[in-house]
Amino acid sequence: MEESCQYQASFTNDTANLARIRAFVREKAEGMGFGPEELDKIELAVDEACANVIEHAYPPEAAGTPKCQQLHLCLKLEFGKFTVIITDHGETFDPSVIQPPDMSEYLAQYRVGGLGIYLMRSLMDEVDYHIQPGIKNEVRMVKFLVPEPSES
Amino acid sequence: MKTFKQSVETEGNITFIRVEGYIDAHTAPELEKVLQEMIVGGRYKVVLDFQQMEYISSAGLGVLMGAISTFRENQGDMKLVNLPSKVYKVFDLLGFSKLFEIFDNRQDAVAAFQEA
Numbered sequence: 001m002e003e004s005c006q007y008q009a010s011f012t013n014d015t016a017n018l019a020r021i022r023a024f025v026r027e028k029a030e031g032m033g034f035g036p037e038e039l040d041k042i043e044l045a046v047d048e049a050c051a052n053v054i055e056h057a058y059p060p061e062a063a064g065t066p067k068c069q070q071l072h073l074c075l076k077l078e079f080g081k082f083t084v085i086i087t088d089h090g091e092t093f094d095p096s097v098i099q100p101p102d103m104s105e106y107l108a109q110y111r112v113g114g115l116g117i118y119l120m121r122s123l124m125d126e127v128d129y130h131i132q133p134g135i136k137n138e139v140r141m142v143k144f145l146v147p148e149p150s151e152s
Numbered sequence: 153m154k155t156f157k158q159s160v161e162t163e164g165n166i167t168f169i170r171v172e173g174y175i176d177a178h179t180a181p182e183l184e185k186v187l188q189e190m191i192v193g194g195r196y197k198v199v200l201d202f203q204q205m206e207y208i209s210s211a212g213l214g215v216l217m218g219a220i221s222t223f224r225e226n227q228g229d230m231k232l233v234n235l236p237s238k239v240y241k242v243f244d245l246l247g248f249s250k251l252f253e254i255f256d257n258r259q260d261a262v263a264a265f266q267e268a
Contacts, residue, residue, distance in 0.1 A: 015178035019155070022176075022207075040238050047209050051177040107251045110221035115210040115246065122245060 003085060005074035011050075013058040013069050013090070021050050025075065025084065032077045033145055041123040042084070042143055046073075048116040049086050049139050057090025057137060080145040087138045095129040155179065158186055166197045166265055168258065172204035175212030183212065187219040196228025199261045203234035208242055220252065229253065229268070231261040 007028045011017040025046045026039050034042065053071045074085040100118050101111070121127045126142035156179035157172040167190055175183055190198055200216075220230040232254045235243070243249045255261040 015176070018176045018178050018209075019174065040241070043207075044209060044242065047176060051209065051211060055177065103247045107247055110217055112214045112217050113210075115213065119210055119246070 045123040092133040174207035177211040180211040196226040
């Protein structure tokens with residue numbers, strides 16, 4: 001099913017693009033009415049999702065090859081529901097095997113890495129993966145637009 | 153858009169690293185490199201000044217985590233100062249604010265090293 005995106009963009013799988021991805025999503029989400037606190041959360045969640053794609057979906061040895069080297073972002077706002085859909089055509093993985101870390105244990109053992117999906121789930125209202133092996137990987141993240149209290 | 157810059161200065165056995173810009177999966181290796189240089193040089197007492205830092209992702213946290221354990225194993229530490237609210241919130245969300253000693257300014261961080 002084709003998505004009807006209000007905004008969309010494609011980026012090559014290069015970590016140098018993460019800053020551009022953050023700026024793109026932040027600008028569009030701000031235009032949709034999100035305040036600074038929520039923008040910070042959306043920005044970080046999208047960064048984590050895209051960094052995961054760049055790091056895991058496309059192996060480094062594939063860099064520079066023409067096939068499937070992009071990740072695609074689709075943004076839409078419908079009835080106060082802001083959805084970010086990130087699609088790639090890289091290696092498939094099973095998100096169901098990734099369990100949330102026990103943060104007490106994680107910190108006590110000075111562990112490194114493995115916090116991306118946990119952060120995404122902590123920052124967004126909904127995070128769902130739709131994996132079609134050999135076809136595409138897609139993560140959908142939702143943030144509901146709730147008016148922030150005014151400063152006065 | 154600012155990217156990433158760092159500057160290093162030393163005072164006695166304490167090293168101050170001022171970080172500017174953002175630490176994401178792209179720039180984290182640069183911070184990792186300078187922290188590795190501290191470890192190789194046996195400089196285990198480090199103050200990271202984040203006053204000019206705009207953003208950190210889990211890639212940046214991973215670099216800090218990788219270094220602090222080595223510092224502490226060698227009777228040192230990594231203390232953080234001047235965290236902007238946006239950056240502090242990421243630390244706090246994950247509980248890193250309990251693991252890292254965070255101060256409002258350099259003087260307090262230095263005093264904590266001297267008391268240790």
